[in-house]
Amino acid sequence: xxxxxRQLVNIITGQTTSDGAGVKLKRVISPQHKxxxxxxxxxxxxxxxxxxxxxxxxxxxxHRGFExxxxxxKGAMLHRDHLGNEGHLRAGDVxxxxxxxxxxxxxxxxxxxxxxxxxxxxxxxxxxxxxxPPHYQDIAAVTIPQLDLANGGTIKIIAxxxxxxxxxxxxxxxxxxxxxxxxxxxxxxxxxxxxxxxxVVYVYQGELVIDNKVLQAGQLGQLINGNVIxxxxxxxxAQFLLLAAxxxxxxxxxxxxxxMNTVEEIEQAFRDYRNGVLTLL
Ligand code: MN
Numbered sequence: 588x589x590x591x592x593r594q595l596v597n598i599i600t601g602q603t604t605s606d607g608a609g610v611k612l613k614r615v616i617s618p619q620h621k622x623x624x625x626x627x628x629x630x631x632x633x634x635x636x637x638x639x640x641x642x643x644x645x646x647x648x649x650h651r652g653f654e655x656x657x658x659x660x661k662g663a664m665l666h667r668d669h670l671g672n673e674g675h676l677r678a679g680d681v682x683x684x685x686x687x688x689x690x691x692x693x694x695x696x697x698x699x700x701x702x703x704x705x706x707x708x709x710x711x712x713x714x715x716x717x718x719x720p721p722h723y724q725d726i727a728a729v730t731i732p733q734l735d736l737a738n739g740g741t742i743k744i745i746a747x748x749x750x751x752x753x754x755x756x757x758x759x760x761x762x763x764x765x766x767x768x769x770x771x772x773x774x775x776x777x778x779x780x781x782x783x784x785x786x787v788v789y790v791y792q793g794e795l796v797i798d799n800k801v802l803q804a805g806q807l808g809q810l811i812n813g814n815v816i817x818x819x820x821x822x823x824x825a826q827f828l829l830l831a832a833x834x835x836x837x838x839x840x841x842x843x844x845x846x847m848n849t850v851e852e853i854e855q856a857f858r859d860y861r862n863g864v865l866t867l868l
Contacts, residue, residue, distance in 0.1 A: 588814065590813075590814060590815050591782075591812065591813035591814055591815065592798070592813050592815050592816070592817045593780065593786065593797075593798070593810035593811055593812060593813035593814075593815065593816050593817075594798045594810070594811055594812055594813070595797045595798035595800045595802070595808045595809070595810060596808070596809050596810075596811055597623065597808065597809040598800070598802065598806055598807070598808045599615060599616070599620070599806065599807045599808075600805055600806050601613035601614060601615040601632060601805050601806070601807070602614050602615075602617075606631070606645070607643060607644055607645030607646065607648075607694070608643025608644060608645065608646055609643045610633060610640070610641045610643060610644060610645065610696065611633075611635060611640040611641065612631045612632065612633040613631065613632040613633070613805065614629070614630075614631050615630040615631065615632060615789055615807045616628070616629050616630040616787075616807065617629060618841050622711075622839045623809075624785055624787055624809065625711065625785055625834040625835055625836065625839075626710050626711040626761045626785070626832050626833070626834055626835050627708065627709070627710060627711075627785065627787065627830060627832065628653060628709040628710065628711050628839075628841065628846055629707070629708070629709035630706065630707075630708050630709075630789060630807070630830075631706065631707045631708075632704075632705075632706050632789075632791060632805075633696065633703070633704070633705055633706075633707070634660075634661070634662075634703055634704035634705065635703055636698075636701055636702065636703075638698060641696045641703060642696075644693065644694060644695035644696055645693060645694040645695070646693050646695075647691060647692070647693045648691070648692070648693070648844055649689060649690065649691045649844050649845070649856075649860050649865050649866075650684075650686035650689070650690050650692075650844045650845070651686060651687070651688065651689045651690075651717070651844070651845045651846075651847070651856045651859075651865060652686070652687070652711075652712060652717040652845055652846040652847045652852075652856070653686060653709055653710060653711050653712050653717075653846045654683065654684060654685045654686065654709070654710045654711075654712060654759070655682075655684045655686065655707060655708070655709055655710075656681065656682070656683050656684070656706075656707065656708040656709075656710065656765065657676060657681065657682045657684070657694070657705065657706070657707050658680075658681045658705055658706045658707075658708075658745065658765075658767070659676045659677060659678055659679065659680055659681075659704070659705040660678060660679070660704040660705055660706075661678050661699065661702040661703060661704040661705070662678065662696060662697055662698050662699045662702050662703030662704060662705065663675060663676060663677045663678070663696070663697040663698075663699055664676040664682075664694055664695065664696050664697070664705065665693075665694075665695040665697060666682060666692060666693070666694055666695075667692060667693050668690055668691065668692040669690065669691040669692065669866050670866075672723070674723075674725055676725075677699070677728070678699065678728065679727075679728025679729075679731065680725070680726060680727055680728050681724075681725075681726040681731065681745055681755065681756070682723065682724075682725055682726070683723065683724040683725075683726065683746075683756050683759075684721070684722075684723050684724075685712070685719075685721055685722050685723070685724075686721050687712060687716060687717060687718065687719045687720060687721045687722075688717075688718045688719060688720060688721060688865075688866070688868060689721065689856075689859070689860075689865035689866040689867075690721045690866065691860075691865065691866055706791075706828065708765075708830065709846070710759075710761060710763060710832065711761070711835055711837075711839065711846060712760075712761075713760060713761075713835050713837065714837055714848050716760065717847060717848070717852075720868055721866075724756055726745070726755045726756060730755055731743050731744065731745055731754075731755045732744045732752050732753070732754060732755065734749065734750060734752060736770075736774070736776070738771060738774060739770075739771030739774065740768070740769050740770040740771050740774055740776075740824075741768070741769050742766055742767070742768050742769075742776075743766065743767040743768075744765075744766060745765040745766065745767060746759065746763045746764060746765035747762070747763055747764030747765060747766070747831070748764070749764070749766060749778065760833075761832040761833045761835065762781070762784070762832060762833045763830070763831070763832040764780070764784075764786075764829065764830065764831040764832065765828070765829075765830055766778070766828065766829040766830075767826075767827075767828055768818075768825075768826070768827055768828075768829055769824070769825070769826045770795065770818070770820045770824060770825045770826075771820065771824050772820050772821065772822055772823055772824055773820060773821070773822075774819070774820050775817070775818065775819045775820075776817075776818045776819075777815055777816065777817050777818075778815065778816040778818075778829060779814060779815050779816075780810075780813075780814060780815060780816055780831050781814070781831070781833070782813065782814045783833060783834075784831045784832055784833055784834070785809075785831060785832055785833075785834050786809070786810040786811075786816060786829070786830070786831040787807055787808065787809050787810065787829075787830050787831075788802060788807065788808055788810065788816075788818070788827050788828070788829050788830075789806075789807040789827060789828045789830070790802050790803060790804050790805070790806055790807075790825060790826070790827040791804055791805070791826055791827060791828070792804050792824075792825065792826040792827075793820070793823040793824045793825040793826060794820075794821075794823050794825060795818050795819065795820050795825040795827065796818070796819050796820070796821060797810065797816070797817065797818050797819075798810075798817075802827075816829070840852070840853050841853075842856075842857070845857070
């Protein structure tokens with residue numbers, strides 16, 4: 588198959604905002620992008636050395652119709668749900684939560700040695716999976732395959748496959764690729780990508796170059812038209828997330844914590860939550 592290198596378009600700079608009980612965060616992909624990154628609905632980067640920026644956390648709240656992927660780089664996140672499940676995500680851990688029919692949970696960030704840094708990604712579910720039972724994949728940091736590159740740098744394969752290495756998370760119907768990549772200065776990386784898949788790169792430290800354009804920390808770029816992604820670094824190192832997945836091409840109606848296909852289904856979700864049956868299967 589001929590190789591075609593993807594172009595960089597739609598550069599977005601994350602916006603500082605707050606959510607939950609006053610948690611300060613950087614919102615990169617948001618509902619205002621109107622599903623331009625289908626199936627990725629939302630991407631938040633949270634991190635602060637100031638406890639006041641996040642101590643309120645995200646108290647009890649519902650979700651229906653999609654998946655949330657929480658990845659901690661530093662610090663911890665205490666998770667509790669309506670079934671009494673409790674989990675403590677620590678540095679490097681991932682929680683892949685398929686909310687589907689309904690989850691009510693709280694997410695409380697905690698510093699470790701004064702540090703907190705992480706990401707939450709929302710991935711849409713196809714219409715025929717939105718009302719299935721919810722489930723979790725809790726991924727401990729040590730079980731995430733890591734590839735050390737020849738001249739420095741590493742790739743953590745959280746989901747999908749890279750260089751014939753299977754990532755920690757499999758079996759998701761949007762076929763997500765979730766890589767956390769660290770490159771040294773003057774390094775290059777190519778990543779094969781399904782030509783049909785949506786692909787984005789989010790730089791969280793340093794800077795890199797794709798398609799002769801610079802992408803800096805706090806910026807996300809979309810990569811279109813091709814089956815390979817080509818990334819280089821110049822004088823700086825770079826740390827970034829590379830995310831790709833199969834677009835659903837279905838109507839999206841999102842209201843707060845619910846993402847469905849129609850207005851009626853959203854109204855049903857609010858009614859179910861009010862009546863205490865959101866999580867009742
Ligand atoms: Mn949540």
